[in-house]
Amino acid sequence: MVQSLHYLKESASQTAGPYVHIGLAPGAAGFDIYRQELGRDIAGPNAQGERITVTGQVTDGVGALVKDVLIEVWQANAAGIYPGKGTVENGFRGWGRVISDFDTGVFSFETVKPGAVAGRDGRMMAPHLNLWLVARGINVGLNTRMYFGDEAAANTTDPVLNLIENAHRRETLVARADGDVYHFDICLQGDDETVFFDI
Amino acid sequence: MTALDLIQRDREWHPLALAPDYKTSVVRSPRNALLSLQSSDSELTGPTFGHDDIDAIDNDLIRNYAKTGDPIGERIILHGRVLDENARPVPHTLVEIWQANAGGRYRHKKDSYLAPIDPNFGGCGRTLTDATGHYVFRTVKPGAYPWRNWVNNWRPAHIHISVFGTAFAQRLITQMYFEGDPLIARCPILKSIPDQRAIDQLVAALDLNATVPLDSIAYKFDIVLRGHRSTYFENRPEGN
Ligand SMILES: [Fe+2]
Secondary structure (H helix, E strand, C coil): CCCCCCCCCCCCCCCCCCCHHHHHCHHHHCCCCCCCCCCCCCCCCCCCCCEEEEEEEEECCCCCECCCCEEEEECCCCCCCCECCECCCCCCCCEEEEECCCCCCEEEEEEECCCCEECCCCCEECCEEEEEEECCCCCCCEEEEEEECCCHHHHHCCCCHHHCCCHHHHHHHEEEEECCEEECCEECCCCCCCCCEEC | CCCCCECCCCCCCCCCCCCCCCCCHHHHCCCCCCEECCCCHHHHCCCCCCCCCCCHHHHECCCCCCCCCCCCCCEEEEEEEEEECCCCECCCCEEEEECCCCCCCCCCCCCCCCCCCCCCCCCEEEEECCCCCEEEEEEECCCCEEECCCCCEEECCEEEEEECCCCHHHCEEEEEEECCCCCHHHCCCHHHCCCHHHHHCCEEEECHHHCECCCEEEEECCEEECCECCCCCCCCCCCC
């Protein structure tokens, strides 16, 4: 026998299930209970930078729409600062909750385009949104990133995108720019499967 | 590096992404390996919440949707601590829960189970842990309910729990179960967890010391988030 290290184990994840909206977006479940739902406004009214809309759909391994997904977004402000790391605009949360429409499977949210952020080794990371997906059938929430299609130069040198050996798979993390609207579809499984991270 | 790395997530402790007996996971689990990413600020920072965000009533599911009286069901106190893997409390972090009513019915437009909606029960609550990581909710014990997986599957009574921590990479959603429930050992969602000790960790113990006598019974459920690593000697790149 040896001494115990006395570390605890992280509680095991369990699926958010089909009724995740009750807890995290009760209005979508069909009732009004809280003074305010959290995560409705990512950037707030005072945020500097370019106002953008991000929209897309999530599909499963047979191409069916995932209509019960909930996505959380975490991002820096336009100056590349995360709340908690430095001063950001009053009301800038950097965090939000997004759900797919129960009928069309389309999700859509408004925010500001984040700035570049220094990566682990000091190399700059291209502007990106950090995303976390939960739904029925997803046992452990899935982490991914959304990069911006109109940031080609920055994307080329991004240290995280460059970890992805297959160029086709790299493209799964880059949203198509259409003016101030970015189209970003997420595929849970299959030929066009989005790159998910163990972070 | 300005923030400490997190302890690596133990993928052998968590449920498998592909768990064929939980049928929906078959088409919703990635086939490629997850790409391992050393943390940057994108992973080590995360949203924080304060008392302006929520109201005191939000952790009382017996009262937060009451219209004509109290909801039907076994009154329970659910309490515990949010800790990290170093056994340190996680203070002032947001804990959100949601659950079925005592009959096993969810207040959700997509739930059509025949058990009735309770007019006095919404089924969700939220709170912040205190300075020592404690949280408490008052609610009614949820009922078991059938679900479409095999023809005859029943979920053990459970409460869904969402917790934040301080880093986006600590984000966790899990479910807590109740000591003594015979459905626990038969649940395909729980059995997607390969290690029985990890399942046991999700079962709340009856806690007679925390009951409100002649009013509410109590269960204690501690939640553990990923901890931060200790680095005693910084690794310096070659040539420095
Ligand atoms: Fe459930």
